Amino acid sequence: xxxxxxxxxxxxxxxxxxxxxxxxxxxxxxxxxxxxxxxxxxxxxxxxxxxxxxxxxxxxxxxxxxxxxxxxxxxxxxxxxxxxxxxxxxxxxxxxxxxxxxxxxxxxxx
Amino acid sequence: xxxxxxxxxxxxxxxxxxxxxxxxxxxxxxxxxxxxxxxxxxxxxxxxxxxxxxxxxxxxxxxxxxxxxxxxxxxxxxxxxxxxxxxxxxxxxxxxxxxxxxxxxxxxxxxxxx
Numbered sequence: 648x649x650x651x652x653x654x655x656x657x658x659x660x661x662x663x664x665x666x667x668x669x670x671x672x673x674x675x676x677x678x679x680x681x682x683x684x685x686x687x688x689x690x691x692x693x694x695x696x697x698x699x700x701x702x703x704x705x706x707x708x709x710x711x712x713x714x715x716x717x718x719x720x721x722x723x724x725x726x727x728x729x730x731x732x733x734x735x736x737x738x739x740x741x742x743x744x745x746x747x748x749x750x751x752x753x754x755x756x757x
Numbered sequence: 758x759x760x761x762x763x764x765x766x767x768x769x770x771x772x773x774x775x776x777x778x779x780x781x782x783x784x785x786x787x788x789x790x791x792x793x794x795x796x797x798x799x800x801x802x803x804x805x806x807x808x809x810x811x812x813x814x815x816x817x818x819x820x821x822x823x824x825x826x827x828x829x830x831x832x833x834x835x836x837x838x839x840x841x842x843x844x845x846x847x848x849x850x851x852x853x854x855x856x857x858x859x860x861x862x863x864x865x866x867x868x869x870x871x
Contacts, residue, residue, distance in 0.1 A: 655797075679858055683860075690865055691800070691860075695860040696858060738858075744802065744815070745801040745805075745860055
């Protein structure tokens with residue numbers, strides 16, 4: 648079993664739609680959680696950190712459930728520019744090793 | 758701006774060659790990482806380093822070694838390149854203890870082994 652699992656998609660949604668991505672992680676010692684975004688042929692970049700209390704950044708909302716070892720990302724009012732692959736990331740260990748999920752591809756259509 | 762620079766964007770090497778991939782970061786970050794990214798498999802950690810001369814194996818270290826003689830530079834070495842090491846290689850750096858948990862990536866090196 649992979650340490651971080653995501654539905655690979657693709658999720659094809661119309662502009663303006665709300666879309667949710669889920670992620671599960673297997674290592675209960677995981678300490679920090681993130682969502683990264685990767686555009687085609689580009690390097691990953693941090694979208695947002697995920698906090699236990701849940702957090703919001705504009706149209707993006709992230710949630711963490713430590714008991715279920717589950718992380719989510721909600722995107723409201725999707726834009727064409729949101730089309731990308733979204734990577735769930737966890738860190739663990741004294742060296743803060745980062746482990747990436749396989750990514751979920753989102754395609755927003757006009 | 759943090760900058761992570763990888764020495765080559767594209768590289769073609771022959772089977773059996775020794776290959777060096779270089780990565781330099783300019784923000785004095787403690788942690789540096791090497792990943793490979795393949796379609797359907799996502800980013801997989803090869804090695805990471807949490808300090809000079811310190812390294813830990815990631816999920817797929819076989820066939821690779823690393824070197825971190827200076828804080829700013831983290832090198833990935835393919836001792837004897839094989840065709841199954843054809844991939845996109847991404848270097849990243851991060852320092853979670855200094856006000857930022859973000860990992861910054863280089864632009865990637867697409868390695869083809871023929």
